[in-house]
Amino acid sequence: xxxxxxxxxxxxxxxxxxxxxxxxxxxxxxxxxxxxxxxxxxxxxxxxxxxxxxxxxxxxxxxxxxxxxxxxxxxxxxxxxxxxxxxxxxxxxxxxxxxxxxxxxxxxxxxxxxxxxxxxxxxxxxxxxxxxxxxxxxxxxxxxxxxxxxxxxxxxxxxxxxxxxxxxxxxxxxxxxxxxxxxxxxxxxxxxxxxxxxxxxxxxxxxxxxxxxxxxxxxxxxxxxxxxxxxxxxxxxxxxxxxxxxxxxxxxxxxxxxxxxxxxxxxxxxxxxxxxxxxxxxxxxxxxxxxxxxxxxxxxxx
Numbered sequence: 001x002x003x004x005x006x007x008x009x010x011x012x013x014x015x016x017x018x019x020x021x022x023x024x025x026x027x028x029x030x031x032x033x034x035x036x037x038x039x040x041x042x043x044x045x046x047x048x049x050x051x052x053x054x055x056x057x058x059x060x061x062x063x064x065x066x067x068x069x070x071x072x073x074x075x076x077x078x079x080x081x082x083x084x085x086x087x088x089x090x091x092x093x094x095x096x097x098x099x100x101x102x103x104x105x106x107x108x109x110x111x112x113x114x115x116x117x118x119x120x121x122x123x124x125x126x127x128x129x130x131x132x133x134x135x136x137x138x139x140x141x142x143x144x145x146x147x148x149x150x151x152x153x154x155x156x157x158x159x160x161x162x163x164x165x166x167x168x169x170x171x172x173x174x175x176x177x178x179x180x181x182x183x184x185x186x187x188x189x190x191x192x193x194x195x196x197x198x199x200x201x202x203x204x205x206x207x208x209x210x211x212x213x214x215x216x217x218x219x220x221x222x223x224x225x226x227x228x229x230x231x232x233x234x235x236x237x238x239x240x241x242x243x244x245x246x247x248x249x250x251x252x253x254x255x256x257x258x259x260x261x262x263x264x265x266x267x268x269x270x271x272x273x274x275x276x277x278x279x280x281x282x283x284x285x286x287x288x289x290x291x292x293x294x295x296x297x298x299x300x301x302x
Contacts, residue, residue, distance in 0.1 A: 130213075
């Protein structure tokens with residue numbers, strides 16, 4: 001007999017109702033994904049913005065040639081590049097601004113020396129921090145998956161009961177939840193994947209990349225140092241301090257806007273908005289650093 005379940009399309013946050021036995025198939029696909037049916041995510045997001053349910057159903061049912069872009073290691077590297085670059089350029093620009101604010105004490109060579117010393121030290125700290133946090137997250141995910149797999153092997157009926165209660169708490173009837181879980185429990189890997197997502201909020205996989213934390217740390221370090229060097233480039237030709245600072249401001253503002261726009265593009269929001277916000281935040285950070293250093297320079301005896 002026909003029965004109804006309400007699916008939350010996690011990729012576009014649209015409620016879709018499906019009647020009939022095929023509901024179970026769509027339920028599983030939405031939870032664990034269907035590698036054989038990549039979807040047009042741009043079309044799905046556009047349908048969400050317009051509130052067009054028919055368009056989102058069509059986008060889900062129409063496979064496209066290109067693969068759907070998911071998170072994961074590649075996404076982590078991109079995030080490390082963007083956020084590492086933003087942190088690097090902001091920190092170095094603040095140091096340069098502080099040096100100019102105390103220009104009576106520091107010349108161009110001093111700006112370069114202190115700027116690069118600070119850049120490399122902060123870059124190492126950021127890279128090591130990224131590595132340790134990613135390693136801790138990986139260890140946690142491995143331990144939780146091992147525990148869930150052991151619990152499922154030891155007492156599958158108990159795990160099934162937990163999932164039934166979980167979906168009942170979300171509004172599904174006991175009969176429908178029992179039908180769904182009675183089917184999924186036949187597939188241990190799928191069931192454990194589902195438990196990891198719904199019980200723990202972890203997008204887990206059996207195939208862990210043990211080298212991913214180190215790679216993320218290196219990407220963070222390289223991005224931090226590469227973009228963080230931008231405010232210092234103007235000082236290398238030995239311009240006068242104020243001329244070099246003006247060039248540094250222009251280069252830094254351009255890079256901040258570019259990185260902010262990239263961040264907006266990655267998060268599927270307005271690149272112009274994020275670019276402008278990052279450029280303004282950089283200017284504010286530099287201004288604070290400049291005036292504080294100028295104030296302190298006036299208080300400290302020569």
